[in-house]
Amino acid sequence: MKIVLENLTKVFPSRNKKSNDEVIAVNNFNFEIPDGKLIGLLGPSGCGKSTTLYMISGLQKPTGGKIFFGDEDVTELSTERRGIGLVFQNYALYPHMTVKQNILFPLQNLKGEEKMTKDQMLERAYEAARLVQIDELMDRKPSELSGGQQQRVAIARALAKMPRVLLLDEPLSNLDARLRLQTREEIRRIQKETGITTVFVTHDQEEAMSISDMIVVMKLGVVQQIGEPQNVYDSPANLFVAKFLGTPPINVFRGRVQGGKLFIGEAEVMDVQGVKDQAVTVGIRPEGFVLDENGPLSCKLSNVEVMGRDVSIVSTHEESLNPIIRSIINADHKVNLASETVRYTLKPHKVFLFHAETEDRIYFGKTEEA
Numbered sequence: 001m002k003i004v005l006e007n008l009t010k011v012f013p014s015r016n017k018k019s020n021d022e023v024i025a026v027n028n029f030n031f032e033i034p035d036g037k038l039i040g041l042l043g044p045s046g047c048g049k050s051t052t053l054y055m056i057s058g059l060q061k062p063t064g065g066k067i068f069f070g071d072e073d074v075t076e077l078s079t080e081r082r083g084i085g086l087v088f089q090n091y092a093l094y095p096h097m098t099v100k101q102n103i104l105f106p107l108q109n110l111k112g113e114e115k116m117t118k119d120q121m122l123e124r125a126y127e128a129a130r131l132v133q134i135d136e137l138m139d140r141k142p143s144e145l146s147g148g149q150q151q152r153v154a155i156a157r158a159l160a161k162m163p164r165v166l167l168l169d170e171p172l173s174n175l176d177a178r179l180r181l182q183t184r185e186e187i188r189r190i191q192k193e194t195g196i197t198t199v200f201v202t203h204d205q206e207e208a209m210s211i212s213d214m215i216v217v218m219k220l221g222v223v224q225q226i227g228e229p230q231n232v233y234d235s236p237a238n239l240f241v242a243k244f245l246g247t248p249p250i251n252v253f254r255g256r257v258q259g260g261k262l263f264i265g266e267a268e269v270m271d272v273q274g275v276k277d278q279a280v281t282v283g284i285r286p287e288g289f290v291l292d293e294n295g296p297l298s299c300k301l302s303n304v305e306v307m308g309r310d311v312s313i314v315s316t317h318e319e320s321l322n323p324i325i326r327s328i329i330n331a332d333h334k335v336n337l338a339s340e341t342v343r344y345t346l347k348p349h350k351v352f353l354f355h356a357e358t359e360d361r362i363y364f365g366k367t368e369e370a
């Protein structure tokens, strides 16, 4: 089921009639979510991810725009009639019911044409439980389960209804690091097996990048970029997106373009043909540095952290906008720890230029607008 968001907008009115401090939680969101895909809605706290999800679910009404499931306009439809499965951060299981009863509960409330016999309900409940691999735990109470198992019950409960659309709001936040990893793989597997169009809200870029077919990066209610995770990482539309994606984060420098050359401080670090003379902000991915004793970019060496296959070199530079610069270099390359400086050449496709004021991307050479 494809989902179409058309000029979707949500404004929360000001609480105080005299002031005009309304919040535009979601501002003119347009997107066609393709059928059967997993979409990660991503952004910092308060950017409007949850509000978008709640509007898709029907829990909140948009103040502008429309939502379609397939060709059906569902904007005015109640949550119950949208055919969605919702999973929240706090699993919201009924503590006095067993796992089986929890999964059966929404099925027992189906009305009219959707009403099911007891056997049909049991079959559905077990099918969903098998999918998330909790069918051996059906007679336990939620308190007798681990966090990951509880979250799987919540997912099974959402799936049992055979929803047209699955909506997940920070479903992994309450899990420890290992379980998060395991459960996110699980969500991906379940989503692929069922083919249900799924929207997944998270503030964790790594999580979104690892399981989504496409990510939507939001800031202050406004969509910044939509695309396949790798494409967004490789070609961010602006400085915000570049900074939001990637661990370790992108390194940011003050720079200047003059005569088709990029300068950081006095050093001419790269050709940037076609860019007019101007002050720029330069983003360099940690993997964009190449150790080179004759390289043009000279940084003050602070520290080298061994990470097995790679080493992470920590350094500083007067023009860096971050307190430290972190580069990731293959461990085969030896760093002279006695040296005060470390010199680099740059990989052009790992270097991005941004307008110094608007922070929009400035494309150069072969880089094309994503």
Ligand code: ATP
Binding pocket: 012, 023, 024, 025, 043, 044, 045, 046, 047, 048, 049, 050, 051, 052, 203
């Ligand atoms: P988080 O990751 O912290 O949950 P989010 O990206 O999901 O953040 P939303 O919950 O969608 O953000 O909130 C977007 C903006 O709308 C925020 O500025 C928030 O304060 C505001 N907002 C959300 N709900 C309401 C409400 N009921 N009344 C007024 N403002 C609200």
